[in-house]
Amino acid sequence: MSEQKIKTVVVDDEPLARKGLRTRLERHADIEVVAECQNGVDAVSVISKLRPDLVFLDIQMPGLNGFQVIHKLRELHQPIPLIVFVTAYDSYAIKAFDVHALDYLLKPADDERLRETLVKVRNYFGNQHQDEQSRKLVDLVADLTGDDCEEILRKLANGEAIETNPYPDVLAIKDGSEVTRVAVQDIQWIDAAGDYMCVHALDGMHIMRKTMKELEQELNPQWFVRVHRSAIANIRFVKKLVSHISGEYHLILQNDTELKVSRSHRDKVKAAMKM
Missing domain, CATH: 2.40.50.1020 (LytTr DNA-binding domain)
Known part of the structure; x- marks a missing residue:
C-alpha cells in the first residue's frame, strides 16, 4: 500500500463539510479522493462500485445514517473498507470509539487532528497483518439492533452495553x-x-x-x-x-x-x- 495511493471516499450530507475535508486530504500526496457522496444511499452504491480503501463516513445523515450504510454493505455482501467516522457531536464522548474503531473525527476537522488520523491509516495499511482491532466497530455496528444512531452514540459514550442482533440473517x-x-x-x-x-x-x-x-x-x-x-x-x-x-x-x-x-x-x- 505504501507504493500506491490510498483510494478514499468522503461521505457527508453537508457540502461545505465535504469540501473542507477533501481540500485537507488533497494536501497529502498518498491520499486519492476518488469520490464524494452526499447521502448514505449514494455511499452504498459508490463504495460497492469503486471498492475504496478508506471511507470518511458521517454518522448523522438523513435517509441512511453511517451505521445503516455499514448494515447495507454487509447485506449486499460487499467488503467493508477501512472506516473513519465523522461526527459533529463531541458531547457524545466519541473517544469511546477508540476501543473499537481505527479513528473518528469531530467536524470541522483541523489539520493536526487529520494528520494524526492519517498516521493511523498509513500504519494500518503498512501492517502486514492489518490489526483486526480496527474492524471491531464495523462488526459491532453491522450487528446492532435498531436504526437510531443517536441512541447508539449515547450508549457508546456512557459505556453502556449494546445488544447485538441475536436473530439469523x-x-x-x-x-x-x-x-x-x-x-x-x-x-x-x-x-x-x-x-x-x-x-x-x-x-x-x-x-x-x-x-x-x-x-x-x-x-x-x-x-x-x-x-x-x-x-x-x-x-x-x-x-x-x-x-x-x-x-x-x-x-x-x-x-x-x-x-x-x-x-x-x-x-x-x-x-x-x-x-
Missing part, C-alpha cells in the same frame, strides 16, 4: 436431501398449512417443518409480527392496515396479499406499524 430450509438458504429480509409473510410452514419470500414459496411459535422466536420482532394464530407478517412488506365494517382488520401487503388480523393480535400489529 438466513433461514436454512430443508427439503429432503436439499437445503435452501432464504434471506430473512426477503421473507414477506409466513402461514401455516397443517404441520408445515409456508414461507413466502421474494423468490417464491418454501415449505419447512417447524411450529409457528418456533419461527416467531427465531425472527426479529422489530420486523416480524404475529398477525393471526396461523400467520406472521414482515412489516417492511406491509402496504396498509384496513378496518372493515364488521370490525375486522386486514393487512394488505405490497403484492396485494391480504392477511386477516385476529382480535388478540390487533394491538401488537398496530404498535408494530407505529399507529
